Amino acid sequence: MRLSFLEPLYAEPGPFASVYLDTSRDVEHPERAIDLRWRRLRDALARQGADPPTLTAIGQVVGEDADVPGPHGQAIFTAHGALVLDGELPQPPAHDSARYSTLPDAMPLVTQHLPDIPYLAVLVHYRGLPTAETHGTVTVQAEAGVWPASTVAPGERLHLQVPVAEWHDAAVRLGHRLDEWARHQGSDAVIVGGNDWAGNVLVRRLPGGLRRRTVRVAGPAPTDTGRALLEPQLISVFHGRPAAHDLELANMYIGRRALHGAASEGLAATVAALQRGQVSALLLNHPPLSSLRLWTGPQPSQIALAEDELRSFGVRAPHEDHADEALVRALVGTGAELVVVPQDELPLRDGVGALLRYTDAGTP
Structure with a gap:
């Protein structure tokens, strides 16, 4: 994240x-x-x-x-x-x-944004017989979002109405438009809800790469609730699911740790890496870490386990802060990412580990 x-x-x-x-x-x-x-x-x-x-x-x-x-x-x-x-x-x-x-x-605030999954939600609505001769329209709403923040801050929404007789051809054009939108958004998934027939027509006409990331769900008639489009269905789809990017980082960490590569584990080693600006992504098992304390100085990389360590770096008046406060500031200040992983999937010593940008002889 x-x-x-x-x-x-x-x-x-x-x-x-x-x-x-x-x-x-x-x-x-x-x-x-x-x-x-x-x-x-x-x-x-x-x-x-x-x-x-x-x-x-x-x-x-x-x-x-x-x-x-x-x-x-x-x-x-x-x-x-x-x-x-x-x-x-x-x-x-x-x-x-x-x-x-x-x-x-x-x-x-950070944990409320997790798992931070980019997605597209598409609601396709039509009532009637699925024949070219049937009068009526297919109504489409599509919305880009990042789960779960988009529940209270919905993203850009597309509104489209198509005569049912033109829906097959329009679905091809819409599929390419959604594919471009998903690429720009970096979407992990496309959630398609609504009418079975009209929704299935759209899904079958999506480009292959996008179709493989598509999840079909039941959906209501179009309404404007002010919340995320298809919010109840999104809750079901994304429950317990990590963002694809975070999963990639976690797997990368597992591989590097096994090969003793550019990765650290444990609070002491990770804090030392943050001091040098080495951390590209911090992995945590149990945020927040309010029960732990770290010492900090005015700069984001001025972070240590002990007051004397910061004073030896020239920090005149270190502060003792909650560990979660100090770690978040260090990550933001050094441009590092945060990945929260369940302990039963990736146990970390002290609940903390890091992917490193580089290693050197001074790395613990």
């Missing part, structure tokens, strides 16, 4: 206020409920030392996602009285939380 969407978080130094809040409106008196939740979090931040301008900056955007339907949440980050990032959460946080710390508490 690429973390470039977090870059605004690290453009300025902290301290940061990080807030995770359930802002769903499928309850009675939702605005009042959200306000009460925010009051509790605001008091918690104040006790942690957050200044009034920082609290005001958060309060100004809490609940501004009123146009997002269904269950969801907000992740809000501020520093020095200014909003830094306001992100939508595909699911409400398990618990509302607020943290005032040197680094932003970004790992919960």
